[in-house]
Amino acid sequence: MKAxxxxxxxxxxxxxxxxxxxxxxxxxxxxxxxxxxISEDMAEQAQSGSDQCPVNAIAVS
Ligand code: SF4
Structure with missing residues (x-):
C-alpha cells in the first residue's frame, strides 16, 4: 500500500x-x-488521513 x-x-x-x-x-x-x-498496521491511519483531507489531495492505494 502506498500514499x-x-x-x-x-x-x-x-x-x-x-x-x-x-x-x-x-x-x-x-x-x-x-x-x-504503508505497512498493514498503518493502513487505517493512512486512509483516515486521506479521508479527512478537505481537497482530496491524498491518494491511498
Ligand atoms: S490539504 Fe494537504 S495538509 Fe491538508 S489534509 Fe490535505 S494533504 Fe494534508
Missing part, C-alpha cells in the same frame, strides 16, 4: 498530519508521506 500527496492540490491545512502523524508530516507548508510503503 501519495498531490503537492499542487495540498493547501497545507495540516489535518492529515494531525489525524495520522505516523504517516504524514508537514514540510514547507505541504504534507509529505513519511514512509515509502
Amino acid at each position: 501519495v500527496v498531490d503537492m499542487d492540490a495540498c493547501i497545507g491545512c495540516g489535518l492529515c498530519a494531525q489525524v495520522a502523524p505516523d504517516v504524514y508530516k508537514m514540510e514547507d507548508d505541504k504534507a509529505v508521506v513519511t514512509m515509502a510503503e
